[in-house]
Amino acid sequence: MNVGLEHYLTVSAMLFCLGLLGVILRRNVLVIYMSLELMLNAANLALVAFSRFNENLTGQMMVFFVITVAAAEVAVGLALIVALYRKRQSAHVEDLTSLKL
Amino acid sequence: MALPDALFYLFAFLTLLFGALVVANPFSRNPVTSAMFLVLTICAMAGLFVLLNAFFLAAVQILVYAGAVMVLFLFVIMLLDLKEEQRRKINLFGIVTGTGAVLGLGFLLTRTIWGGDLNQSANPRIIGDTKALGLELFTKGQFLLPFEIVSVLLLVAMVGVILLSKKELK
Numbered sequence: 001m002n003v004g005l006e007h008y009l010t011v012s013a014m015l016f017c018l019g020l021l022g023v024i025l026r027r028n029v030l031v032i033y034m035s036l037e038l039m040l041n042a043a044n045l046a047l048v049a050f051s052r053f054n055e056n057l058t059g060q061m062m063v064f065f066v067i068t069v070a071a072a073e074v075a076v077g078l079a080l081i082v083a084l085y086r087k088r089q090s091a092h093v094e095d096l097t098s099l100k101l
Numbered sequence: 102m103a104l105p106d107a108l109f110y111l112f113a114f115l116t117l118l119f120g121a122l123v124v125a126n127p128f129s130r131n132p133v134t135s136a137m138f139l140v141l142t143i144c145a146m147a148g149l150f151v152l153l154n155a156f157f158l159a160a161v162q163i164l165v166y167a168g169a170v171m172v173l174f175l176f177v178i179m180l181l182d183l184k185e186e187q188r189r190k191i192n193l194f195g196i197v198t199g200t201g202a203v204l205g206l207g208f209l210l211t212r213t214i215w216g217g218d219l220n221q222s223a224n225p226r227i228i229g230d231t232k233a234l235g236l237e238l239f240t241k242g243q244f245l246l247p248f249e250i251v252s253v254l255l256l257v258a259m260v261g262v263i264l265l266s267k268k269e270l271k
Contacts, residue, residue, distance in 0.1 A: 003109045005221040006214050008153070011113045013210035015120050017203050022124035024199035030132045030178060031123075034139050037170070038120055041146055044162075051229070052153040053221035057237045060229045061244055063158055067165055068251050072258035074170050078177045079265040085181050 008049035016042035029081055029091045033074075040070050109152055115145040132183055136174050143167045155229040 019042060022035025044063045051059025085091055119142040123135045143166045150159035227233075238244050 002103075003106045005219050007109065007113070008149070009214045009219075010211060011116065011149070013207060013214065014117055016210070017207040018117070018120045018124050020206065021200065021203045024203065025196060026124065028132055028183070030174070030181075030183070031135050034123055034132075034135055034174065037139065037166075038123060038142065041143065041166075044158075045146060045149060048150055048153050048155045048158060048229075052155065052227060053219075053225050055222055055225055055227045057227065057229060057233060060155055060158055060234060061237055063155075064161070064234070064238070065247060065251055067158075067161060069254065071165055071170055072255050074173060075262050076258050076265070078173055079262040082177060082180065083265050091181060091183060 005049055005053040009046055012042045012046040012049065015039075015045065027093050029084075029093060029096070032093070033077055033081070037070065037074070040066065105152055109149070112145050112148040112152065116142055116149065119145060132178050133175065136171060136178060139174075140167050140171050143171070153229075154225075154227065157229055157231045157234050 016039050019035045019038035022038065023032050026032055026035065044066055047059040047063050047066070051057060051063075081091065084096060088095055090096070119138045122138040123142060126134055126138070128134075143162060147159040147162045147167075150156075150162060238248065
């Protein structure tokens with residue numbers, strides 16, 4: 001069977017699930033952040049695959065914007081993590097519960 | 102098997118393997134190891150992009166993600182000087198329910214992908230090189246406003262980061 005849209009979408013879905021698993025299971029804020037990047041990348045792969053197999057460049061433009069926004073998001077998020085670490089001396093999610101009621 | 106198909110299976114396997122090692126590495130719980138495997142995941146994914154004829158995005162993926170973003174990650178990891186993550190008591194209920202939920206989501210996604218008619222062309226000939234993407238971005242008029250908004254967004258992010266990393270937050 002030739003490799004088609006389904007194969008790429010399956011890889012993308014599996015990668016997304018891996019990223020989600022990392023967000024749920026890991027306890028280090030930085031590793032959680034990397035898992036988020038993994039999920040964003042999975043979405044990018046699905047968009048590029050759709051763009052290719054529907055012969056429409058709009059999907060690739062979308063990925064272009066997603067990469068830009070992700071870069072901005074990483075900068076802001078890491079600055080937040082550094083600021084949190086300065087206050088709490090920890091990058092462990094179970095130590096960052098000041099919003100808990 | 103044709104060469105592109107074999108390459109697809111190779112890169113897909115590498116992407117998923119390295120992705121799994123980012124999330125759960127049996128040998129090391131050091132965040133630096135996760136970051137390094139994330140770089141490898143992104144490079145393997147750039148290979149998939151090349152197979153999809155998205156040459157420009159493959160280059161951008163390596164330049165921006167594997168280059169800039171991951172350097173930022175490593176910089177912060179080194180800055181925080183994180184010790185090897187020590188084992189804390191694990192919440193078994195959370196792990197079981199979380200894994201169950203993720204497996205359910207994966208099952209649903211896979212079923213949806215393989216169950217429906219995806220409306221794909223059998224012999225796609227689209228090529229996402231720099232010229233095609235530049236023409237799409239700047240001549241159609243459709244993406245000019247989003248492009249400008251993204252530039253403003255980057256400026257806002259920059260100002261926000263400078264404000265956040267000041268010594269005293271007021």
